[in-house]
Amino acid sequence: MRKLSLLLSAIFLLAYTIGCEQDDKFVDFTDSIVAPSNLAMLFDVSSDNSGNVKLTPSAEGASSFDIDFGDGSEGVTDISVGNSVEHIFTEGSFVVILTARGLNDLNSTASFNLDVTFKAPVNLTVTIENDPVVSKKVNVIATADYAINFEVYFGEQGNDSPVTANIGEVASYVYSEAGTYFIRVVAKGPAIATAEYTVDFEAVVLVQPTNSAPNPPQNETNVISIFSDKYTNIDGANYFPDWGQGNQGSSWSEFQLNEDNMLQYANLSYQGMDWSSNPQNVSSMEYIHLDVYTAEVANLRISLISQSNGERAVETQLTQDSWTSIDIPIAEFTSQNNFTINDIFQIKLESSKFFAGNGVDGTIFVDNVYFWKKPAGVSPLVGSWKLATNGLALGVGPNLSDLSWWNYSVGGGRPCIDDDLYVFNADGTFQNILGSDTWVEGWQGASPDGCGSPITPHDGSAQATWSSTDTTVTLNGVGAYLGIPKVTDTGELSTPNDAPSSITYQMSLSNDNNTLEVHVDLGWGVWYYKFEK
Incomplete structure (x- = not known):
């Protein structure tokens, strides 16, 4: 009997030891969980003098809610x-308490003022x-005494459903077409009676940009500029040669925004630029670049035209209501029917809608219209990198084939690290560009772990440089890092004060040098990161 008891004790001790080892890994995972945030409450008041209020809570990272009325x-x-939930209130002023419950027993609480009155x-x-x-x-804001929310009927045919917002907040709607619409605003409180406002309002297309195109990053020595304020443009360029497009209703003008000059092509059929008196040999260039802003045009055909062998077009998609930066490889033109580029003298911009025979466009x-090439001898690391959006972006595990201890993909709940930039400059300097917030943790003094202001020295202020071989990249500068700041090439930091003066990562490039994978082997485990340009 004693032998049996000893055997059972040994089995229990073994099970307890294994359980502890598994618990350690689980603690690493649960440490990354944060309390719910951005708590909100929408009040929807019945208009029948009953005092009935429908309360709809929301929060980021919540699994359930408690409400104290x-x-x-x-x-x-x-x-x-x-x-x-619905609740009957008497007339009066109330402070409604919302508790958002998350994982790992992490809770957040917020209060919301609710005034209930039966006055209209x-x-x-x-x-x-x-x-x-x-x-x-179109954005609508309504305020009124004795009102809790308001409904907006935006008047677009086929959509009779109102947009509801709390009083003093914004109700928004995007029309399918510009035009004048009959808008009705209904302010509601607990009473049956409501207050209304009606008006005919014109929803407009924002034709003009409100900000300039991105500043071109290329060195002038590697550029042949057709139109740009940053570079010296070639002589003899005509930005409205009038090939008959005026007969289609198209027009042209220069547009200036905060002393930044740009070209405006209205009612686009086809437009172009001509420098026939000064043809350009662009065979040494690798790309043609344009920045295009539009509120209406969906697709644009861009043609290079040669004096000796005609034109070739490449179609590109535009993003409406913002600048689209376009870089088309010259090879996409020269691969079409032996096209040569020794005497390019025109560029044509044509609406794909017009090309298809469906009339003029917007x-x-x-x-910033220019041809450019990459500087000779520049490392493929040069540029801005962020966490890769395709598949796993961060992970740690016993080896590169097993990152099961913890891993993360972009969009997985840490937006403040998803947009961090890691910049390798051509002059050998390195930057961490973190913005106003990044992921901070307890070893840095943060409580709890979560999105917060960057903490010195891992705050992007490091005066850092970089160097690389075919298989490694080294960052020099206290506070410079890739991926997660606590991971160095000798271990994991327990305090920011121990940040090393340099870190060397193992690295590999793929996908035409647009994907960077790095890892650090610490002996007991491997940290892995994947980035994209």
């Missing part, structure tokens, strides 16, 4: 995400404006 009654617990809304004031950034988007703004 603030009127002395029993609250509601364990409300599932996406669900609502009065002193309704409505502000309606076109959105300053998005075409055909307006485009064009800036």
